[in-house]
Amino acid sequence: MRVGFLGxxxxxxxxxxxLMGNGVDVYxxxxxxxxxxxxxxEKIGVKISRSYKVLAENSDILISSVVPSNSVxxxxxxxxxxxxxxxxxxxxxxxxxxYSLSMIENGKTxxxxxxxxxxxxxxNVKIIASGPFVEDFAxxxxxxxxxxxxxxxxxxxxxIKLLRSAYTKGxxxxxxxxxxxxxxxxxxxxxxxxxxxxxxxxxxxxxxSRIISAAxxxxxxxxxxxxxxxxLSEKQEPIMARGTREFFKMLSENIKxxxxxxxxYLEVFKDFMEIKNHF
Amino acid sequence: MRVGFLGxxxxxxxxxxxLMGNGVDVYxxxxxxxxxxxxxxEKIGVKISRSYKVLAENSDILISSVVPSNSVxxxxxxxxxxxxxxxxxxxxxxxxxxYSLSMIENGKTxxxxxxxxxxxxxxNVKIIASGPFVEDFAxxxxxxxxxxxxxxxxxxxxxIKLLRSAYTKGxxxxxxxxxxxxxxxxxxxxxxxxxxxxxxxxxxxxxxSRIISAAxxxxxxxxxxxxxxxxLSEKQEPIMARGTREFFKMLSENIKxxxxxxxxYLEVFKDFMEIKNHF
Numbered sequence: 001m002r003v004g005f006l007g008x009x010x011x012x013x014x015x016x017x018x019l020m021g022n023g024v025d026v027y028x029x030x031x032x033x034x035x036x037x038x039x040x041x042e043k044i045g046v047k048i049s050r051s052y053k054v055l056a057e058n059s060d061i062l063i064s065s066v067v068p069s070n071s072v073x074x075x076x077x078x079x080x081x082x083x084x085x086x087x088x089x090x091x092x093x094x095x096x097x098x099y100s101l102s103m104i105e106n107g108k109t110x111x112x113x114x115x116x117x118x119x120x121x122x123x124n125v126k127i128i129a130s131g132p133f134v135e136d137f138a139x140x141x142x143x144x145x146x147x148x149x150x151x152x153x154x155x156x157x158x159x160i161k162l163l164r165s166a167y168t169k170g171x172x173x174x175x176x177x178x179x180x181x182x183x184x185x186x187x188x189x190x191x192x193x194x195x196x197x198x199x200x201x202x203x204x205x206x207x208x209s210r211i212i213s214a215a216x217x218x219x220x221x222x223x224x225x226x227x228x229x230x231x232l233s234e235k236q237e238p239i240m241a242r243g244t245r246e247f248f249k250m251l252s253e254n255i256k257x258x259x260x261x262x263x264x265y266l267e268v269f270k271d272f273m274e275i276k277n278h279f
Numbered sequence: 280m281r282v283g284f285l286g287x288x289x290x291x292x293x294x295x296x297x298l299m300g301n302g303v304d305v306y307x308x309x310x311x312x313x314x315x316x317x318x319x320x321e322k323i324g325v326k327i328s329r330s331y332k333v334l335a336e337n338s339d340i341l342i343s344s345v346v347p348s349n350s351v352x353x354x355x356x357x358x359x360x361x362x363x364x365x366x367x368x369x370x371x372x373x374x375x376x377x378y379s380l381s382m383i384e385n386g387k388t389x390x391x392x393x394x395x396x397x398x399x400x401x402x403n404v405k406i407i408a409s410g411p412f413v414e415d416f417a418x419x420x421x422x423x424x425x426x427x428x429x430x431x432x433x434x435x436x437x438x439i440k441l442l443r444s445a446y447t448k449g450x451x452x453x454x455x456x457x458x459x460x461x462x463x464x465x466x467x468x469x470x471x472x473x474x475x476x477x478x479x480x481x482x483x484x485x486x487x488s489r490i491i492s493a494a495x496x497x498x499x500x501x502x503x504x505x506x507x508x509x510x511l512s513e514k515q516e517p518i519m520a521r522g523t524r525e526f527f528k529m530l531s532e533n534i535k536x537x538x539x540x541x542x543x544y545l546e547v548f549k550d551f552m553e554i555k556n557h558f
Binding site: 094115116126128150151155156159160161163164166167168170171173174175177178179180181182184185186187190191194195197198199200201202203231232235236237238239240241242243244246247250 | 442443
């Protein structure tokens with residue numbers, strides 16, 4: 001089994017380590033890539049194809065794990081050379097993934113999305129996948145990957161991931177808004193306590209980590225919500241999703257102000273949540 | 280111990296039953312009240328004061344449990360007669376509760392808020408309370424009430440309740456938006472499944488009940504959010520709270536349309552969530 005990676009960042013390197021440990025031949029191409037990427041491929045010991053054309057021609061399964069904004073471009077580049085299964089695992093909308101996959105001339109395409117943290121889980125990270133050739137991709141379950149087939153159409157896996165993300169980002173924004181108002185009123189601890197009582201047992205801990213993460217990644221969250229809004233707008237007026245984007249935009253702008261650094265926000269919560277251990 | 284109730288709806292009747300069972304003398308006044316209310320007081324066997332003045336003068340603890348829009352008016356009416364502790368347990372904002380309590384001339388005031396369902400829990404329902412005389416109100420713990428002191432200032436208990444409510448209503452709106460979009464894309468079950476996996480064990484069941492409840496109570500939710508927004512606006516721009524109100528407003532307007540009854544929305548979820556048992 002030969003698996004090729006287009007792009008070799010965190011996702012590709014973690015999956016490669018696991019696949020190689022299970023006897024898979026893993027390839028990538030480092031043409032035009034940074035020294036940092038070259039060093040990572042050397043460290044992991046992945047095989048190097050001399051061109052993207054060769055990589056695409058020789059991979060049984062070719063996985064695109066590039067930065068989201070490059071997913072179309074890279075599909076276009078290898079579209080006519082791809083012999084095996086082409087899997088787009090990038091964090092993009094159903095519309096974008098369908099467009100990228102339309103570049104693959106043999107039509108052997110799969111839409112895949114990572115649910116959870118590849119850093120924490122490595123090759124075992126949960127992957128949901130859909131598309132006409134999803135069962136072929138699912139062969140990699142035999143090589144350590146945790147692939148969950150969710151359908152036979154491209155766009156399903158990325159749609160599930162994006163809707164899940166709309167929910168979890170919205171929850172972070174709601175939590176932040178409620179707890180921060182509570183802090184200003186001197187009742188933050190109790191607000192969290194009485195919300196926790198009707199939520200699940202781990203709610204408090206997860207709330208704390210969501211609030212910290214919201215403060216640190218506000219700008220990225222706001223950008224990611226644009227993709228969600230674009231998708232939802234096709235079906236309905238995305239009221240909560242727009243609110244979530246606006247919230248993270250406001251937060252990121254406030255955090256950039258010299259008088260309101262992320263640490264100020266964190267200071268607010270550190271005191272009452274005893275969150276120091278989370279750093 | 281004599282406890283008086285101003286207003287005798289669901290909250291007063293459930294608490295009265297429990298207090299009387301624990302040996303408390305419970306009074307109310309039915310002057311100008313509906314036949315329905317009179318019948319309830321008779322059924323429960325609560326004692327009747329001949330006027331609000333008498334009720335206010337003779338109660339060790341006087342609890343205001345009226346419709347939220349009447350909380351100020353009723354406080355004004357009994358303000359100068361109240362001899363004991365005056366407790367406002369109405370579902371109102373900190374600002375409104377402080378204003379109501381400012382009418383009580385003896386200053387023996389308490390801000391209280393119910394967390395959870397008095398119908399399901401009766402006298403044991405969780406009550407949070409704050410205010411200068413909160414410890415006197417807390418005596419009722421000895422008579423079956425589940426009172427949790429959260430502070431010594433009026434406005435704290437109602438603030439906690441309102442911020443909690445901002446969070447839980449927002450979560451319902453987020454869930455509805457994500458799952459309904461998922462339904463239209465044919466991936467609703469999987470969206471719920473993959474959200475559930477990183478939430479708590481009971482998430483799925485609670486999500487279903489929140490979605491149903493959102494559809495049935497959309498209009499009331501939208502109205503209740505106005506109070507939250509008023510409160511939050513004093514401290515920050517209430518972005519998520521405004522989104523939540525707008526979402527429920529849109530939902531309630533859609534549900535009123537002849538072609539979109541609540542059942543239509545529920546039909547959407549019934550199929551895939553097997554929620555019939557919840558009715």
